Amino acid sequence: MTPPVREGGCLCGAVRFRAEGDPKWVAFCHCSSCRRHTGAPVSAYAGYERDRVAITGDGFTAFSSSPGVRRGFCGRCGSALTYEGERWPTEVHFHLGVFDHPESVVPTGHSFIEERLPWLDVHAAGERS
Numbered sequence: 001m002t003p004p005v006r007e008g009g010c011l012c013g014a015v016r017f018r019a020e021g022d023p024k025w026v027a028f029c030h031c032s033s034c035r036r037h038t039g040a041p042v043s044a045y046a047g048y049e050r051d052r053v054a055i056t057g058d059g060f061t062a063f064s065s066s067p068g069v070r071r072g073f074c075g076r077c078g079s080a081l082t083y084e085g086e087r088w089p090t091e092v093h094f095h096l097g098v099f100d101h102p103e104s105v106v107p108t109g110h111s112f113i114e115e116r117l118p119w120l121d122v123h124a125a126g127e128r129s
């Protein structure tokens with residue numbers, strides 16, 4: 001079987017990406033920095049080894065939100081795209097919402113659950129409400 005290839009991109013199409021194989025992990029992040037970067041109450045990411053992904057187009061821009069952290073976005077339309085941090089030096093984390101088929105990438109856990117908004121009811125795969 002050939003490994004899956006997933007593609008995605010920003011809202012305006014200036015940035016596209018391609019990721020080979022299944023992600024190493026998929027999880028929600030409830031931290032306040034992700035919240036500010038995306039404007040959404042929770043983020044969800046798929047983590048890939050850097051050598052499995054390719055980012056194309058001329059719109060990719062990154063903002064260093066804290067030392068060693070790069071948050072990638074489209075410089076034209078503003079879509080939040082990636083997170084890269086020194087803690088995971090070989091990985092690129094893609095926001096699930098920018099995959100062409102996000103339904104195929106299922107979160108199985110949570111990061112920074114202690115920062116979860118109290119009114120937000122969100123479940124990873126296998127969790128009960």
Ligand SMILES: [Zn+2]
Nearest residue numbers: 010012074077
């Ligand atoms: Zn764009």
Ligand SMILES: [Zn+2]
Nearest residue numbers: 029030031034
């Ligand atoms: Zn976060």
